[in-house]
Amino acid sequence: MSGAEKTIPLREGLWTEKGHDGQPHLLGHRCLDCGEVFFPRKENGICTHCHSQNLELIELSRKGQVHAFSVVMLRPPGGYYRGDVPYALANVLLDEGVLVEGLVTDVNLDDIKVGMDMELKIDKLHEDDEGNTVMTYKFRPSAA
Amino acid sequence: MKNMREAVIAGVGITKFDSYDGEKGRPLRQFYDLGSEAIQKALDDAGMEWNDIQAAFCGSVYCGTGSGHQTIQKIGLTGIPxxxxxxxxxxxxxxxxxxxxMVGAEIYDCVIAAGFEQMPRGPIQSTAWPVWQRQMGFNVQPADxxxxxxxxMEETGATEEDFARxxxxxxxxxSLNPNARMQKPVTIEEVLSSRMVAKPLRFLNACPLAxxxxxxxxxxRDKLKSTDKVVTVAAATLCTAFYSSARIQGADHVQTSADQAFEMAxxxxxxxxxxxxxxxxSPGELWDLEKLGFCKKGEAPHLLREGYFDLSGKLPVNTDGGLMSRGHPLGATALAQVIEIYRQIRGEAGPRQVAGAKAGLAHAMGAGPNSGVVILKR
Known part of the structure; x- marks a missing residue:
């Protein structure tokens, strides 16, 4: 520990801390030609549905429902994931109709169900080797 | 693809699928040992010499550069592509x-397709996920x-008991296939009490590696050494993904690869x-049978319960034990699927023979995604 530890995002550009309503929002792309919505954004600026390069950066809804989920009982290979095991992953269908895979938090792992209302939470993922707190997006149950 | 010359199978070869890692008394055998054994067996089965082979296509995933060349060097050096x-x-x-x-287009008259693998030891480091997604724990294939x-389950009402079945x-x-890695039957209770890997999937829902x-x-046909019980390749197709999302319904690549194969055949x-x-x-077999067109969506679990897919059923499925019993050497698996259909049509499947089998379908799919279908017929 050098004393210079910081709080850093897992990856730049996945979300904004303060969206139009002052709350965090995931950032996606909308194709201005076919209307398809993507998360994460298309780094190369190409719509993989209609091949247009006419994409606009948008704030995605903070809310959605569980489309599918799994409770993972083993540690993933490679040592990249440093969190608790078991842990839950979910595909959450956001209000724009885009599926986002993410970690699920603030819930008893046995209580996760398809159709459950979820909302975005920016939360600690782990501490990196330099002692920085690495933040990421997660989903937690919401009041609909 | 119209008006192609008929292509037939001259012979097949397969090793026992097992762990050949040289540990705990198990033999150490490299991918080229396993691949060349299978090639020699196929030549023997066909009554052919290596000199009869005009080109070779070699499937593998983890074997590195020139794995087919390394394998074929063990058989012969004849300058073929x-x-x-x-x-x-x-x-x-x-x-x-x-x-x-190649045979259909009359470019060559006799070609070998091989598949082999010695799987890496320990957890497989997949590069299919970017690093940030691996840090979030997405890189668990069973979780997908x-x-x-x-x-x-949500859409069809299928249960964990169906998957155990x-x-x-x-x-x-x-248990009737001497080449399978797993030859011991299991019960529904054993499957349902095996350890959870990624809910709702358990250890015995997953195929073993091999x-x-x-x-x-x-x-x-004119190159065959024997014209007894000739098996024709009626179709061979390969599809990759069609764009699809929660908002836009695209074609399913598995269904399309099967539709194309049935049309070709x-x-x-x-x-x-x-x-x-x-x-x-194991649940994948159920939705696979539906996508391949053998029943409607959600019907496979009911048919399975009725014994429809059993060895003695109306449509026996995975008669050699499938990946679940054989084990899964990635590069070798798909041809093992085809070889079982060949054996069944030839009437050479021994205690697991399906009486009167004249035609059959072999499917292989996976990462990419890819979906390949082969139809063989007498």
């Missing part, structure tokens, strides 16, 4: 499709299958006497 095919779990069927097309399974059926069939080699010789699902569906995870 050797092309290595890496298409994840569909590598072998992709190689076979190229052999089929688990989420698809949750959707399937797939394992039980395939392990029963595998090492192994496979080979299939494809030729024109001029046959339908009702003409198939035996099927090798894809069972890396």
């Amino acid at each position: 050797i092309v290595n095919v890496e298409n994840a779990c569909s590598s072998g069927i992709s190689a076979l499709r190229l052999a089929f097309q 299958y688990a989420m698809r399974t949750v959707r399937y 797939v394992t039980v059926k395939n392990r029963n069939n595998g 090492d192994g080699g496979t080979a299939v010789i494809v030729c024109s 001029g046959m339908g699902p009702e003409d198939m006497d035996v099927v090798q569906a894809y069972d890396t995870m």
Whole structure:
């Protein structure tokens, strides 16, 4: 520990801390030609549905429902994931109709169900080797 | 693809699928040992010499540069073109499709497709996920299958007991296959009490890994050394993903690869006497049978319960035990699917023979995604 530890995002550009309503929002792309919505954004600026390069950066809804989920009982290979095991992953269908895979938090792992209302939470993922707190997006149950 | 010359299978070869890692008294055998054993067996089966082979397509995933060349060097050096095919779990069927097309297009008269693998030890480092997604714990293949399974249960009412039944059926069939890694049957209770891997999938819902080699010789009819019980390759197709999302419904690549195969063969699902569906995870076999066109969505669990897919059923599925019993050497798996259909049509499947089998379908799919279908007929 050098004393210079910081709080850093897992990856730049996945979300904004303060969206139009002052709350965090995931950032996606909308194709201005076919209307398809993507998360994460298309780094190369190409719509993989209609091949247009006419994409606009948008704030995605903070809310959605569980489309599918799994409770993972083993540690993933490679040592990249440093969190608790078991842990839950979910595909959450956001209000724009885009599926986002993410970690699920603030819930008893046995209580996760398809159709459950979820909302975005920016939360600690782990501490990196330099002692920085690495933040990421997660989903937690919401009041609909 | 119209008006192609008929391509037939001259012979096949397969090793026992097992762990050949040299540990705990197990033999150490490299991929080229396994691949060359399978190739030699295929030559013997066909009554051919290596000099009869005009080109080779070799499927593997983790064997590194020039793996087909290293394998064929153990058999003979005849200057023929050797092309290595890496298409994840569909590598072998992709190689076979190229052999089929080469013979069909009259570029060559006799081509070998091989598939082999010695699997890496320990957890497989998949590069299919970017680093940030691995840091979020997405890189767990069973979890991907688990989420698809949750959707399937939601949409069809299938249960964990149904998935256990797939394992039980395939392990029963595998007990009749001396080449399978797992030859001991299991019960529904054993599957349902095995440890959870990624909810709702358990250890015995997953196929085991294995090492192994496979080979299939494809030729024109005039090159056959024996015209007894000739098996024709009626179709070989390969599809990748069509754009699809929660908002936009795209075509399903598995369904399309099957539709194209039936059209190419001029046959339908009702003409198939035996099927090798894809069972890396046991629920996958159920939705696979639906997508391949053997029943409607959500019907496979009911048919399974009635014994429809049993060895003695109306449409036996995975008669050699499937991936669930054979084990899964990635590059070799797809041709093992094809070889079982060949054996069944030839009447050479021994205690697991399906009486009167005249035509069958083999499927292989996986990462990419790829989906390859082969239809064989007498």
